[in-house]
Amino acid sequence: MNARDTVLSRVHDALAIAPPPAVRVPREYRRDRELPAEQKRELLVDRLEDYRATVHQCVAADAATTIAAALGDATRIGIPAALDRGWVAEFGGEVLVDSADIPAARLDELDGVVTGSAVACAETGTIFLDGFSDRGRRALTLVPDLHVCVVALSSVVAGVPEAVARLEPTRPTTLISGPSATSDIELDRVEGVHGPRTLHVVLVLDS
Amino acid sequence: MSGTFLGMPAAPPRGSGNLRGAESFPAAARTELANTQMRRNVGKATRTIRDKRVQVTGELPDWEQLRSAGAAIKRDVLSRLPELLEQFEQAVIARGGQVHWARDAAEANAIVTRLVKDTGADEALKVKSMATQEIGLNEHLATEGITAIETDLAELIVQLGEDRPSHILVPAIHRNRSEIREIFLRSMPGVDPDLDDDPTHLADAARRFLRERFVRARVAISGANFGVAETGTLSVVESEGNGRMCLTMPQTLITVMGLEKLIPTYADLEVFLQLLPRSSTGERMNPYTSMWTGVAPHDGPSEFHLVLLDNGRTATLADEVGREALHCIRCSACLNVCPVYERTGGHAYGSTYPGPIGAVLTPQLAGMDTGGSDPNSSLPYASSLCGACFDACPVKIDIPSLLVELRHQHVEEAHFSAEQLMMKAASAAMSTSGRWTAAQRAAQLGRLLGRGGRIRTLPPPGNAWTSARDLPVPPKQTFRQWWDSSEGRAAIDDAHREGGRR
Numbered sequence: 001m002n003a004r005d006t007v008l009s010r011v012h013d014a015l016a017i018a019p020p021p022a023v024r025v026p027r028e029y030r031r032d033r034e035l036p037a038e039q040k041r042e043l044l045v046d047r048l049e050d051y052r053a054t055v056h057q058c059v060a061a062d063a064a065t066t067i068a069a070a071l072g073d074a075t076r077i078g079i080p081a082a083l084d085r086g087w088v089a090e091f092g093g094e095v096l097v098d099s100a101d102i103p104a105a106r107l108d109e110l111d112g113v114v115t116g117s118a119v120a121c122a123e124t125g126t127i128f129l130d131g132f133s134d135r136g137r138r139a140l141t142l143v144p145d146l147h148v149c150v151v152a153l154s155s156v157v158a159g160v161p162e163a164v165a166r167l168e169p170t171r172p173t174t175l176i177s178g179p180s181a182t183s184d185i186e187l188d189r190v191e192g193v194h195g196p197r198t199l200h201v202v203l204v205l206d207s
Numbered sequence: 208m209s210g211t212f213l214g215m216p217a218a219p220p221r222g223s224g225n226l227r228g229a230e231s232f233p234a235a236a237r238t239e240l241a242n243t244q245m246r247r248n249v250g251k252a253t254r255t256i257r258d259k260r261v262q263v264t265g266e267l268p269d270w271e272q273l274r275s276a277g278a279a280i281k282r283d284v285l286s287r288l289p290e291l292l293e294q295f296e297q298a299v300i301a302r303g304g305q306v307h308w309a310r311d312a313a314e315a316n317a318i319v320t321r322l323v324k325d326t327g328a329d330e331a332l333k334v335k336s337m338a339t340q341e342i343g344l345n346e347h348l349a350t351e352g353i354t355a356i357e358t359d360l361a362e363l364i365v366q367l368g369e370d371r372p373s374h375i376l377v378p379a380i381h382r383n384r385s386e387i388r389e390i391f392l393r394s395m396p397g398v399d400p401d402l403d404d405d406p407t408h409l410a411d412a413a414r415r416f417l418r419e420r421f422v423r424a425r426v427a428i429s430g431a432n433f434g435v436a437e438t439g440t441l442s443v444v445e446s447e448g449n450g451r452m453c454l455t456m457p458q459t460l461i462t463v464m465g466l467e468k469l470i471p472t473y474a475d476l477e478v479f480l481q482l483l484p485r486s487s488t489g490e491r492m493n494p495y496t497s498m499w500t501g502v503a504p505h506d507g508p509s510e511f512h513l514v515l516l517d518n519g520r521t522a523t524l525a526d527e528v529g530r531e532a533l534h535c536i537r538c539s540a541c542l543n544v545c546p547v548y549e550r551t552g553g554h555a556y557g558s559t560y561p562g563p564i565g566a567v568l569t570p571q572l573a574g575m576d577t578g579g580s581d582p583n584s585s586l587p588y589a590s591s592l593c594g595a596c597f598d599a600c601p602v603k604i605d606i607p608s609l610l611v612e613l614r615h616q617h618v619e620e621a622h623f624s625a626e627q628l629m630m631k632a633a634s635a636a637m638s639t640s641g642r643w644t645a646a647q648r649a650a651q652l653g654r655l656l657g658r659g660g661r662i663r664t665l666p667p668p669g670n671a672w673t674s675a676r677d678l679p680v681p682p683k684q685t686f687r688q689w690w691d692s693s694e695g696r697a698a699i700d701d702a703h704r705e706g707g708r709r
C-alpha cells in the first residue's frame with residue numbers, strides 16, 4: 001500500500017477501534033452582527049491605534065491630500081495596477097505601477113506602497129487584503145517598509161465572523177493588524193522585523 | 208475511498224522523531240531547576256502573557272460559546288476524518304497544489320528533502336513550525352547537504368545558539384538580551400561587530416541578515432495552523448512577517464501539516480481566528496495571518512506542495528479518551544498557567560511539545576513503550592493536576608483527565624501496579640506497631656541514598672514512586688526514638704507549660 005492508502009486505512013482502523021459519536025457544533029457565539037457606522041469607526045480607530053498603526057480620517061474628496069501626507073518623505077512608492085490614480089495625485093515622487101514580473105529586489109528599493117483593502121474588522125483592528133483589484137499582490141504590501149492602506153468606512157464590519165463571511169476563499173488573503181512586530185526578546189515589543197515597520201491607515205468616511 | 212477497509216482493525220503504529228527526551232522528566236527537571244536565569248525569564252514571560260490573555264478573553268461576552276464551538280468543531284473533524292482528508296486533498300489538487308502523505312517522521316523528511324533537491328537549491332527558508340521540529344527536519348536536511356534557515360526571530364536565536372526551544376510560542380524565552388547579543392556576534396554571518404543588546408537593534412540585525420535571503424530564496428518550508436477541508440485553504444498565523452516572506456517570495460513552497468490540523472469549512476475560521484490569538488499572545492489579533500489556496504496565478508509561489516503527516520496521530524485517534532489531545536491548536540495557554548512548567552521550563556519535557564499538552568500528546572504520539580525506563584512514561588506524572596490548563600484551553604481539552612488516563616495506561620502496561628504494591632506494603636507495615644517501628648528503622652537507610660536532603664531513587668518497587676517525585680529523606684530518628692530522648696522530653700515539657708499558661 002502506498003502512504004496515502006496506509007494513512008487513510010489507519011484512520012479508518014482508529015475510528016473502528018473507538019467509534020466516535022456524531023457531533024453537533026453549537027453556534028451560539030455572536031455572528032451576523034450589525035453596528036452603527038459611528039460605533040464601528042470608533043472601535044476600529046481605537047484598535048488600530050492600540051496596535052501602533054497611525055490612523056488618518058478624511059472624506060473622499062480629501063483622500064489624495066491625506067494619502068500624500070501619510071507618505072511623508074517617501075520618494076519612491078509602488079501601487080497596484082488597479083489603484084484609483086486619483087489617490088496618488090498629490091504625491092510628488094516616483095510611482096511604480098506593480099505587475100507580476102517585477103522582481104522582489106525592485107520592490108525592496110521602494111520607500112512605501114499605497115493600496116486599498118477588502119474588508120476591515122472593527123473589534124480586532126484587522127484589515128483584510130485579498131490580492132484582488134486595488135489590494136495588490138502579496139509581495140507588494142510586504143517588502144516596502146511603509147504601507148499606506150486605504151479603508152472605506154463602508155467596508156468595516158463588527159467582528160471576525162462578519163469579516164470572514166465577506167472573503168473569497170480562493171484568493172490569497174493576508175490579514176494585517178498593525179505593523180510587523182515581535183516580542184521574542186524578553187517580551188519587549190519591537191515593531192517591524194520583516195514586514196512593513198510603519199502602517200498608516202487612511203479611513204475614508206463617506207465612501 | 209480507495210484505502211479499502213478490510214477485516215479486523217489493527218492499532219496504528221506510534222510516531223517517531225523528536226518526541227522523546229534523553230532522561231526522565233524528574234531527572235531533566237532537576238537540572239533545569241538549578242538554572243535560575245531560565246526560571247526568572249520563563250516566570251516573567253508566563254505571568255505577562257497569562258495576564259494579557261485573561262484581559263482580552265474577558266473582553267468577549269461570547270468567549271465560552273466560542274470555546275464550545277471550537278471544541279465541537281475539532282471533535283466533528285476527528286469523527287469524519289477520512290472523508291474530510293479526501294475532500295481536503297482534492298481541493299488542494301484542484302487549485303494547483305500537490306499532496307504527499309507521510310506515515311512517519313522519516314518518510315516526511317525524505318519527501319521534503321526530495322522536493323527541495325528538485326528545485327536545485329541547497330538552502331531552504333523556514334517558518335517556525337512544530338510539525339517540522341517534531342520530525343527533526345532541519346537535522347535531516349543538514350545530513351543531506353541542505354541548510355535550513357529559521358526565519359522567526361526566536362527560532363533563529365535558538366538555531367544560531369545551537370540550543371533547543373523552551374516554549375511553543377516564544378521559543379527563546381529562556382535567553383536574555385545580552386545572551387542573544389553574544390549569540391548574534393558569535394554566529395550571525397556579516398553582523399555589525401558594534402551591535403549592542405537593545406532589542407530594537409537585535410531585531411534589526413535579524414532583519415538585515417534575513418532580508419537578502421528572502422529576496423533570493425527559491426524554496427521555503429512552513430507548517431500550518433489550519434487546513435480547510437472544504438476549500439483546500441491553508442493558514443499560517445504569525446507576528447513578524449517572516450511567515451509572509453516565506454509563503455510568498457520563493458518559487459516553491461512546501462507545507463508540512465499534521466493531519467489533525469483540519470477544519471471542515473472556511474467559515475469555521477471565524478471561530479479559530481478568535482480563539483487562537485487571544486489565547487496565545489493575549490492579543491485581539493496577531494499582526495499577520497496568511498491564507499492561501501493552492502497556487503495563485505501571478506501572486507506568490509508557482510509550485511505548492513502539501514505534506515500530510517501521520518507520525519502517531521492515528522495511534523492517538525484510536526484512543527477514545529486520548530484523542531481529545533488532537534484538538535490542540537498549539538496556542539500555549541496551558542503552558543503559561545502550569546505551575547510545573549513555570550518552574551522547569553520547556554526543556555525538561557524532552558519533546559517538541561512541552562508543558563501540560565506535551566505531557567499528554569508526547570506519550571500518545573510516540574508511546575511509553577519501553578516500560579519504566581522510557582522518559583515518556585514519566586511525563587503523565589509531570590503535573591500537579593491542579594486543573595488550570597483545562598480552564599485556560601480555548602478548545603476545552605480536559606488535560607488533567609487525560610493525564611490520569613495515561614497514568615492508568617502506564618500502570619496497566621507495566622503489568623503490575625508498582626504504586627499499588629507500595630501501598631499494600633505500607634498498609635501491612637502500619638497494621639502492627641512492631642512492624643511499623645521496624646519499617647521506620649529500615650527507612651532510615653534512605654538517608655544513605657539521599658543527597659541534598661532528597662532521596663533520588665528507591666529500590667523497586669519504590670522506584671516507580673520516586674521516578675516521578677522526590678521523597679523527603681526520613682529523619683535521623685524515628686518519632687518513638689525522639690519521644691524517648693531527653694531532647695524530646697524537654698520539648699514536650701515546654702509544650703505542656705505553654706498550654707498551661709493559656
Ligand code: SF4
Nearest residue numbers: 535536538539541600
Ligand atoms: S492544549 Fe489547549 S491550551 Fe494547551 S496549547 Fe493546546 S489548545 Fe492551547
